[in-house]
Amino acid sequence: MHWLYLAIAVVFEITVAIAAGKAAGFRNIPWTIATLISGGIGTYFLSLALLTFDVGVGYAIWTSVAGVGIVLLGAALFHQRLTWGKAFGIAIIIGGVVGLQLTGAA
Structure with missing residues (x-):
């Protein structure tokens, strides 16, 4: 289940990056809201994955896979x-x- 949580966290981290790019320095309110909500959801699922993964390894996988995406x-x-x-x-x-x-790693 931890891999599923990590995959969901990656999807939301990618969403954060795309939404933040559209948020225009947080001047575009709908995209700003999408950025913040996606960040919260992604962090929540990352925290669930980190119940199994070592923190450093889980975080490294999360950020690197999201970066590639x-x-x-x-x-x-x-x-x-x-x-x-x-x-x-x-x-x-x-x-x-x-x-x-x-x-x-897990």
């Missing part, structure tokens, strides 16, 4: 450039997450 969605939905350097960085992040899991 944000970069990929930025490229797919907002036409942001996905360069070879970014792709290499994503590969390194995925390698790190796999390494954490192989060490018995």
Whole structure:
């Protein structure tokens, strides 16, 4: 169940990033509300996942997987450039997450 909680937390963290980008420095009230609510929900599910995961490992997986998702969605939905350097960085992040899991993260 902890992996499901972590996956839900990742989805909401990605939502936070997208909503914060649309919030225009918190001047756009609907997007600001979406940012804050998504952040709260994501943090709640992260806290549930951290009942099983070591805090450092769970947080590292949460932020890194969400970061990869944000970069990929930025490229797919907002036409942001996905360069070879970014792709290499994503590969390194995925390698790190796999390494954490192989060490018995949960």
